[in-house]
Amino acid sequence: MKNFIEKILHQNVLISSYEKLDQFSLFFQKSVVFNNITIGNMEAILVKPIENMNLSMIRHIAQEIGNKTNRVCIFYFLKLSSYTHDRLIEEGISFVWEEKEVYIPCFGYYLKQNKNTVLSVNQISFLTQKFLLKALYEEWDHLNASDVAKKLEVSKMSASRIFSEIESLGIPVLNTNGKRKVYRKQGTKKEIWDTIHDFLRNPVIKEFHLEQDIDADLLKSEMTALSSLSMLEDRKYPVYAVLKRDVKEKGIHTMSQIPYNESPGCIVQEVGYCISFHHDLIDPLSVVLMFQDNKDPRIEKAIEQMLEEYVW
Structure with a gap:
């Protein structure tokens, strides 16, 4: 060992x-x-x-x-x-x-703390990303590691690692008083988003293009979620989001799949975290991250509409 x-x-x-x-x-x-x-x-x-x-x-x-x-x-x-x-x-x-x-x-x-950058953090973890988004939505303020552990239902050590990762990545949302680090609400929701946006990543890990629509109670994702929160028309097939454990529990990996260039019955996206919105949708800001490489003006307009109505 x-x-x-x-x-x-x-x-x-x-x-x-x-x-x-x-x-x-x-x-x-x-x-x-x-x-x-x-x-x-x-x-x-x-x-x-x-x-x-x-x-x-x-x-x-x-x-x-x-x-x-x-x-x-x-x-x-x-x-x-x-x-x-x-x-x-x-x-x-x-x-x-x-x-x-x-x-x-x-x-x-x-x-990094010991001035050795062999394994310095260069990509945000999904747990830290989930924390930052939930903090924005729920307007959390003045939270120490113990507070974060309770709100996310994780161990205090996991919460401390979230703070360590935020500090290592240089995301300016922590205040330090001696050795004590505290998450502080830095402005309006839009201002906080502008601060953290560039550090976040697309939560989609993998996609399953299924031959038929799945008969299960799943969160709507990507275009299906965006169309539910804007005037944009959905595609002919729905898009859902699941965590890795759901892929096996619901047998999604065993279902019949088709090539990406064919029209599927549905798409199931395996994501690194889930923040539900209106009980049946992926949260709006994660939807934005799913479209971060998109240049379609219709989608950009729908995203603006969604954010104005449901987030800011």
Whole structure:
């Protein structure tokens, strides 16, 4: 494991026994093996489950370790299901998957903080993007990491990583008072959008062009969502949005698909996050990001109309 992490991250790694086990319950102590791990100049807690562990327990342990030690919790897995793997990445929980993958999203920030830019953050994560958009819509203000954790229902460590990523990317929405970082509402919704827009990315990861329309209760996306929020006419086929877990749960990846140059029964987009709007639509600003490379004046006009009526 040590050699694998060093090979992937190009950093010295030290692993030693963790002695302060009395911080944690006997149940925790019987469920996982605790170790200190130092990667470069970053100190963290390495946790190896003794038996297979469900996602709820993983979340609980990550939050408990973060709160009690103020260190990043890094899980070490011998096996990992695709569902758990995707949820860990979506929620920003660090892990090492034996001989397969190292996912430590805060590590780039620590390298930059220590004047080493080997893995500095250069693209916003979907969790951070979701936070920025929800903060804009709901006009959140004066939030610390604990507040963000409660509002997004993630661990405090995940919320701290959101702040670290925002700082690393240079998005000017945080105020610092000593070591304490706080999200502040910087102007009107339109002014906030103008500030964060260039840092955001298209939330679409993959598209499934299905032969037939899907019989499921899914959020409307892209052109279908835009037409629902403007005077623009929809295409002949609907577009929906789902998270990665829905692709497998609803069997979308097994449904009959057609070539992209043919007219589909529907398009299902796998997206990195979902913020629902009016219960059955993807949120308007994510729709804008889906059309960020579009130059059609009709779509540009519809977007302006949508934003004026539903966002600003």
